Amino acid sequence: MSSLLRNQKVRNALLQLLYVGSIAALVLAGVVIARRNLAEQGITSGFDFLFKSTGWDVNFTLLPATANDPYWWFFLIGITNTLFLGTVGLMLATIVGTIVGLARTSSNELAQLLGRTYVDIFRNIPLILQVFFWYALITHLPTPRAAHEAWGFLLTSRGLYIPFPNVGGGTMALALFALLAAIALPLWLGRTSQLSQAIGQRRGIQFAGAAAALACAAIILAIGRLPDAPFIDFPALQGLNLRGGLRIPPEFSALAIAIAIYGGSYIAEIVRGGFQSVGKGQMEAALSLGLSPWRVFTLVRLPLALRAMLPILANQYVWLMKATTMGIAVGFTDFFMIVALTINHSGQTLEVIGILMAGFLAINLSLAALFNRLNKAIALKGNQLRG
Amino acid sequence: MISGNSTQTAGPALRIENLDKYYGTFRALRSVNLSVERGEKIVVCGPSGSGKSTMIRCINRLEQHNAGRITVLGTELNDDVGNIDEIRREVGMVFQHFNLFPHMTVLENCMLSPMIVRRKPRADAEATARRYLEKVRIPEQAMKFPGQLSGGQQQRVAIARALCMQPQIMLFDEPTSALDPEMISEVLDVMVTLASEGMTMICVTHEMGFARRVADRVVFMDGGEIVEEAPPEEFFTASRNERTRQFLSQVLGH
Numbered sequence: 001m002s003s004l005l006r007n008q009k010v011r012n013a014l015l016q017l018l019y020v021g022s023i024a025a026l027v028l029a030g031v032v033i034a035r036r037n038l039a040e041q042g043i044t045s046g047f048d049f050l051f052k053s054t055g056w057d058v059n060f061t062l063l064p065a066t067a068n069d070p071y072w073w074f075f076l077i078g079i080t081n082t083l084f085l086g087t088v089g090l091m092l093a094t095i096v097g098t099i100v101g102l103a104r105t106s107s108n109e110l111a112q113l114l115g116r117t118y119v120d121i122f123r124n125i126p127l128i129l130q131v132f133f134w135y136a137l138i139t140h141l142p143t144p145r146a147a148h149e150a151w152g153f154l155l156t157s158r159g160l161y162i163p164f165p166n167v168g169g170g171t172m173a174l175a176l177f178a179l180l181a182a183i184a185l186p187l188w189l190g191r192t193s194q195l196s197q198a199i200g201q202r203r204g205i206q207f208a209g210a211a212a213a214l215a216c217a218a219i220i221l222a223i224g225r226l227p228d229a230p231f232i233d234f235p236a237l238q239g240l241n242l243r244g245g246l247r248i249p250p251e252f253s254a255l256a257i258a259i260a261i262y263g264g265s266y267i268a269e270i271v272r273g274g275f276q277s278v279g280k281g282q283m284e285a286a287l288s289l290g291l292s293p294w295r296v297f298t299l300v301r302l303p304l305a306l307r308a309m310l311p312i313l314a315n316q317y318v319w320l321m322k323a324t325t326m327g328i329a330v331g332f333t334d335f336f337m338i339v340a341l342t343i344n345h346s347g348q349t350l351e352v353i354g355i356l357m358a359g360f361l362a363i364n365l366s367l368a369a370l371f372n373r374l375n376k377a378i379a380l381k382g383n384q385l386r387g
Numbered sequence: 388m389i390s391g392n393s394t395q396t397a398g399p400a401l402r403i404e405n406l407d408k409y410y411g412t413f414r415a416l417r418s419v420n421l422s423v424e425r426g427e428k429i430v431v432c433g434p435s436g437s438g439k440s441t442m443i444r445c446i447n448r449l450e451q452h453n454a455g456r457i458t459v460l461g462t463e464l465n466d467d468v469g470n471i472d473e474i475r476r477e478v479g480m481v482f483q484h485f486n487l488f489p490h491m492t493v494l495e496n497c498m499l500s501p502m503i504v505r506r507k508p509r510a511d512a513e514a515t516a517r518r519y520l521e522k523v524r525i526p527e528q529a530m531k532f533p534g535q536l537s538g539g540q541q542q543r544v545a546i547a548r549a550l551c552m553q554p555q556i557m558l559f560d561e562p563t564s565a566l567d568p569e570m571i572s573e574v575l576d577v578m579v580t581l582a583s584e585g586m587t588m589i590c591v592t593h594e595m596g597f598a599r600r601v602a603d604r605v606v607f608m609d610g611g612e613i614v615e616e617a618p619p620e621e622f623f624t625a626s627r628n629e630r631t632r633q634f635l636s637q638v639l640g641h
Binding site for chain 2: 281282285286288289300303307381
């Protein structure tokens, strides 16, 4: 017996058994206590409430919603809102971060100073304060009657009004898909080496691909346009309010701007680190081969910097995705706010929190999985310690 | 400007006149003069910090000189971007740390610049790349990535990559200093072959055997100056200069 206990494999197995056992016991105890407390307070647990109608409304939704819709539909609305805000916020933050990060690595001292100042200011102010600041700023813009106007865009205290094609939601989605293809197709065509004989020829093929996808988008919009309405719907003042166009509510704008600017300051540092990690030698080699500074950037510096940035960037994206829960601070109906409202109305706290956690886990684990795959696909092969 | 071969075919390959280079207040090059004929092989040696690397890095403008003139293949190296591009197209460089592009295969490393700078069709660029990989004796590594090769193999790829641009001058900046001893000869062998084919070469190296075998002239630098310039047999056996003799006794002494 004692000889068995001295076997390393047996010891490891026993320790693991003990570890898993204690965790299982803790979880079990939690469930038992929760059930007894709920029963004492007369609250029935379960997920039946999901199919009851909510009786309240949301101020921002991409999906059709009425007060008669059930809770599960509202959760779906919350998740799409969170994903929408997250996507817009992450994209803007990436653009801001790239610009500021490049400014910080540039040889221009003014650009460096501006970049450093930006990072110092916006990285050190809590996100929630920035959300409040932008929200206050936007809601103190002029009323619709005194709105700022430029190129058909109207900036008011009730939100940003932009001209929008008079088409249905499905058509819009299809057209967006075609537009995405117009960007992705040339990139993909550029990568498939069989098609690319010479640079000139490859350019032609890429251009044709982009043009075809753009034409598809135009045709989809033309077919899908609503009858008896002008193609582009311009916002215009009618009585005391604005009609027409697409309204981006102040809550959404404030959150998107705050996430873009706050996230951008973190991403700028990631971008800076990524570019600084690229060896000077590779750039010198590229220059010595006669490549122009722009080619050195796109073909050598950027691809290598991206590889250094990606793992940290994934981390930052997951973080910013969770930052969308700031929506509750200004009344944007993101997933977290829907959950908070549901808790107030239904009282099913544990279940709803469970749904919230599961939702964010699903979103962020997918994001992480996507980045891991991307990371693996472009990872440098072999031992990179040399040279 | 665009045609790439507008450089002259007569006259010296390289002429450096009164070259000065400062890093802040430190004077790295002191009025350096050097002329290299076409087909000539120059070995530059000297103690560390003597300005050898700085000098050859000025030739393709990886460093900017502060005073003096550099004329490469009849084109003066100045702030004119067109001139810089033209010179870089005709001057290949091999670095101490290879500096291959780690995200591209060996073949792509060799094809990149010919396709983009020389606008060669892909098939052409690939044929050229394979020919030079054959020449440096690693055709079988074409589809591997630099990180999967040994140091000696990487340096030979770097030589092939520079040759794929079909340059008229090759610069070597301590090409064997970062290599394990057993890999030095495979790189030197390639350089000897290249020299025997008439390439104009300027090599910063401490490989004195190579200098003896290949160099037309050995240039000794110290303190940012060219101290001595002599054919190898004279340089190694009959140097009159005290600093040269001291350096040689340190390099050859063991």
